Amino acid sequence: MELPPYEINGKYKIENQFLFPTALFQIELDDVDNNILTENAYKLYAEDRGIKVSNSGGWHSNFCNFHDKNFKYFEPLTSKFQYILPELPLYPNISKINQMNIWFNLNRRNNIHKRHHHINSDFSGVYYVKVPKEVETEEKEQFIGIDNKMTSIPKKDDCGKIKFFDPRQAISYGNYFYMSRYHRTFDISRMPIEGTMFIFPSGLEHEVLPNSTDEDRISISFNLIVE
Amino acid sequence: MNLHPQIIEGDKYNISHQFLFHTPIFEIQLDDVDNNKLTDIIYQLKEDDKEGMSVSNMGGWHSKFRNENDGAESFDELFENLRYILPLLPFNPNIKELVSIDSWAMINKKGDFNLVHNHLYASDTLRVDLSAVYYVKVPEGDSGNIAFRDPRSVINGNTFVHSRYNNGLEWEHRYPKEGLMYIFPAFLDHMVRPNKTEEDRIAISFNLTVR
Numbered sequence: 001m002e003l004p005p006y007e008i009n010g011k012y013k014i015e016n017q018f019l020f021p022t023a024l025f026q027i028e029l030d031d032v033d034n035n036i037l038t039e040n041a042y043k044l045y046a047e048d049r050g051i052k053v054s055n056s057g058g059w060h061s062n063f064c065n066f067h068d069k070n071f072k073y074f075e076p077l078t079s080k081f082q083y084i085l086p087e088l089p090l091y092p093n094i095s096k097i098n099q100m101n102i103w104f105n106l107n108r109r110n111n112i113h114k115r116h117h118h119i120n121s122d123f124s125g126v127y128y129v130k131v132p133k134e135v136e137t138e139e140k141e142q143f144i145g146i147d148n149k150m151t152s153i154p155k156k157d158d159c160g161k162i163k164f165f166d167p168r169q170a171i172s173y174g175n176y177f178y179m180s181r182y183h184r185t186f187d188i189s190r191m192p193i194e195g196t197m198f199i200f201p202s203g204l205e206h207e208v209l210p211n212s213t214d215e216d217r218i219s220i221s222f223n224l225i226v227e
Numbered sequence: 228m229n230l231h232p233q234i235i236e237g238d239k240y241n242i243s244h245q246f247l248f249h250t251p252i253f254e255i256q257l258d259d260v261d262n263n264k265l266t267d268i269i270y271q272l273k274e275d276d277k278e279g280m281s282v283s284n285m286g287g288w289h290s291k292f293r294n295e296n297d298g299a300e301s302f303d304e305l306f307e308n309l310r311y312i313l314p315l316l317p318f319n320p321n322i323k324e325l326v327s328i329d330s331w332a333m334i335n336k337k338g339d340f341n342l343v344h345n346h347l348y349a350s351d352t353l354r355v356d357l358s359a360v361y362y363v364k365v366p367e368g369d370s371g372n373i374a375f376r377d378p379r380s381v382i383n384g385n386t387f388v389h390s391r392y393n394n395g396l397e398w399e400h401r402y403p404k405e406g407l408m409y410i411f412p413a414f415l416d417h418m419v420r421p422n423k424t425e426e427d428r429i430a431i432s433f434n435l436t437v438r
Contacts, residue, residue, distance in 0.1 A: 003230065003246065003249070005254075006317075008253075008315050008316070008317070009315075010311075010312070010315045011311065012255050012256060012257055012258065012308075012312065013255065013256050014253055014254070014255045014312065014315060014316075015253065015254040015255075016228075016251050016253055016316075016317060017251065017252050017253070017254055018230060018246065018249040018250075018251060019249060019250045019251070019252060019375060019377075019399050020248075020249060020250050020377045020378065020379060020393075020399070021230070021246035021247060021248065021249040022246070022247045022248045022249075022379065023244065023245070023246070023247070023388070023392055024245040024246075024247050025242050025243065025244055025245070026232070026242070026243040026245060027240050027241070027242050027243070028240065028241070029240060030240075031239075080239075080240075083237060083238060083239040083240060084237065084239075084240060084242065087235055087237040087238075087240075087242055088235075088242065089235060089244060089392070090388075090391035090392055091391055091394065092391065094391075119385065122385070122387035122388060123387075123388065164247060166248045167248060167379040167380070168248060168250065168378040168379050168414075169378050169379075169380060169414060174347065174414075175347060175356070175412050175413055175414035176354075177354070177356035177357075177437065178356060178357070178412040178413070178414070181318040181319055181320065181322075182228055182251065182317070182318055182319075182412075183228070183248075184319060188247050188248070201385045201388040201392075202385055202388075203385035203388070204247075225387075226387065
């Protein structure tokens with residue numbers, strides 16, 4: 001994947017060339033019935049005690065694959081994969097899903113997913129079925145940014161962003177100037193949006209921050225081994 | 228620095244292709260440096276110190292490290308260029324001051340190359356923020372490209388994505404050209420491939436500490 005360089009004006013021609021990006025794909029699905037998926041999540045919740053993996057609190061259903069009887073609960077979503085996966089900018093393109101593991105996550109107040117990866121797969125993804133609205137609270141002082149500066153910011157309680165961690169050695173090697181003044185962060189977060197899917201390389205470490213609302217946050221996660 | 232996403236228009240859905248955690252290298256073409264003069268200076272340096280030093284260089288001559296207070300006045304012109312370029316680079320806040328420069332000259336003859344290395348631990352007294360290389364003399368033909376290694380250790384375990392998204396490439400190659408400079412983060416591993424020509428390839432490298 002080659003990115004076009006960015007030119008910096010000056011006495012000389014200076015090109016900023018972007019090497020080794022890590023892909024994150026964001027897809028908005030406008031034709032998935034999230035009410036049915038929500039019902040399915042609660043149906044499965046009633047019969048499946050779930051498992052404990054990266055989830056701290058929260059319900060993580062057992063993993064389902066194509067042959068599992070519960071796979072039907074995910075079909076309103078998985079039926080759309082055929083329109084997405086072959087479009088991803090890979091060479092050659094994805095032509096087949098060989099294995100799929102898929103599961104529901106139900107996060108209630110303060111539930112999180114600890115930092116983890118899915119390295120035994122090729123691509124991983126998450127789809128947001130039910131996303132509680134942000135709740136405005138009063139302004140709070142927080143330590144933010146790479147310099148950990150105490151800053152007063154208008155605070156909104158959200159249901160838990162997904163945070164991706166920088167996979168490069170720069171951090172463990174230490175290159176503080178570069179990290180703090182070029183990227184200005186060690187991680188990149190995305191706010192969940194109902195009907196939106198993220199797909200990313202399975203090796204990319206991520207975590208889910210606490211649900212700070214009183215409503216349930218429901219998502220579907222999946223691991224794919226593809227051809 | 229954030230990159231804008233590319234929108235892939237699919238038959239049914241649009242896909243926002245976002246680029247996370249890229250690693251920048253800055254390529255600058257300097258058109259007003261007297262490379263003949265620098266070539267003469269570097270051969271004289273070699274004459275005065277035939278042994279040089281052995282670091283990443285396999286075969287080639289690597290001068291001793293030189294900073295501004297240590298006989299490196301001869302590279303002043305390049306130091307001035309660096310002082311002009313660095314504040315233009317997209318750092319936030321911008322670079323205000325070049326605190327320290329360590330520099331050295333390299334002559335690679337036929338067959339000489341440089342092993343994989345980075346410059347983070349080049350000095351035990353100063354941290355190195357950025358590194359740079361400037362090409363003084365580049366013979367025609369393949370005199371040895373510089374190759375930067377993918378800094379994501381995770382690629383080793385995510386072979387599908389690596390092969391289909393990165394074309395299976397662990398290295399990004401750049402080809403030297405007289406008057407060309409690369410500036411890159413000090414942590415980024417790189418190597419120089421063998422000079423396959425009969426002529427000398429001459430470069431000057433820098434370790435920069437900035438504010």
